[in-house]
Amino acid sequence: MNVTVATAQPKREGNPLMTENNQSLPLTHLASSKPGETPPGDAPATKAALEVDNLCCWFGLHQAVYELNLRIPAKAVTAIIGPSGCGKSTFLRCLNRMHELVRGSRLSGQIRLFGEDVYGPRVDATLVRRRVGMVFQKSNPFPTMSIAENVTVGLRLNGIRNRSVLEERMQRALHMAALWDEVKDHLDRPGTSLSGGQQQRLCIARALAVQPDVLLMDEPASALDPIATMKIEELIQELKKNYTIVIVTHNMQQAARCSDYTAFFYLGRLIEYDRTEKVFTNPSNKQTEDYVTGRFG
């Protein structure tokens, strides 16, 4: 599939789809879930960080994702919503090659990260995972390591030993995760001594220290209280200036607050994918409308 990207697009803050006249480009067919349907010639003018072509995933004989076509724009937040079991997390795990770690799993189709095939024959999965980081639902700082060691573990265990580099990256990651002020005086305490929200921000800092291109978040705030959730959401807004973020969430209000684009999954298929405002105020698909208005799910 050839996606033509418009060149000489001026950089606009927060709205990569605006032309110079401040007219919004139509976001037609950013997504298609029907086999055989070709995307139109006019492509989204924004650079795609991840391109998904005809992705299908199986767990043994059970198919979890059906023929998914998606372009995830760079330096923006894309939310994936849908009821439980619709394949959101499975899809997320395909993006950083964690799906293949499940025994009996299988997938077909192509995923490209900035043009490079993620599942290519000579591609090392660990290198993919360094470029596509992930934060999990349940925060999991390593218990045998201090806060500082937790943040730098991705660097240290990948061969970086230079103390000053580690120190600098650790401070930067903790600043980016909005955790520096809270922990700067006790970086030697074990990672598990923090509160739930702080632990999750520590995990985000740990993921950011490796300087990935894309950050995947699998329901990052679902185990947190509202204040901690709010902090994570503010963090996401800050991070999107430099990172591409894909967030899976059960919480539709969170998706509406945080994201620029929203994809609605149902039973393994992509039903609708569009700008967040459109999905939540004027969805094209009846199923989407039923879901976001709470009629089911």
Next chain:
Amino acid sequence: MNTTSLYHTWRKVKNLSMSVLSFGCAVVVIAPLALVLFYLIKAGASSIDWRFLTQLPKPVGEVGGGMANAIAGTLTLLGLASLIGVPVGVRGGVYLSEYGGERANWWIRFGADVLNGVPSIVWGIVAYALVVVPMKGFSAYAGGVALGFMMIPLIIRTTEEVLLLVPNGYREAALALGIPRWKIILRIVIKTALKGIVTGVLLAVARIAGETAPLLFTAFGNRFWTHHLKDPVAALPLQIFTYAISPYDDWHRQAGRGRWF
């Protein structure tokens, strides 16, 4: 008295009688252990002294002497056995919990459990065939091999159990950081489970430290200092056994001290 309070009283009675019964069973279980310990302490405590710990056994008939060579021998054998048992056992445990196919792992676990139940004298025979016969003599090596082989299935199982207790979330988090799998296992999973692994190793060492049968025809025993690992070596359990079944009173006393130690 209405029915509720009667029922309540009956529940209290049941609760109390069950607690007493459980406590009684616990006492019955602990009692033999306590009695054995008490006997050992009484028989040996009065006579443990410096000479016992540093002297060699005296010739038959003479009073006195000690078990220094046996103590040193036991330590030597434990060291040799650990050199064999710990690396193989821990690696085996790691393989079972982190790698391996389901069927293969089932068979390995089954084999390890069967081997755990093998009488210790059989391990002695194995070591006899593998080490004593080719070397044409008894040696510390043979004793170490026998004890080491005994340690392996024990450590495999305990290591595997402890590694399985490490939550999968840590492995996933580390994978998501792009760390290679072997590094995750070494630096994160094993590090997290280290206390448990060490406990398992110590338990295995404690178990084999008291084994006599496998040493009967491998290490064989020695009434003098062992200067080379390829020579027969004395071990505490062996020495105690030899002394205890002997007709000499002095040797019986020595055996008592050995048991205490």
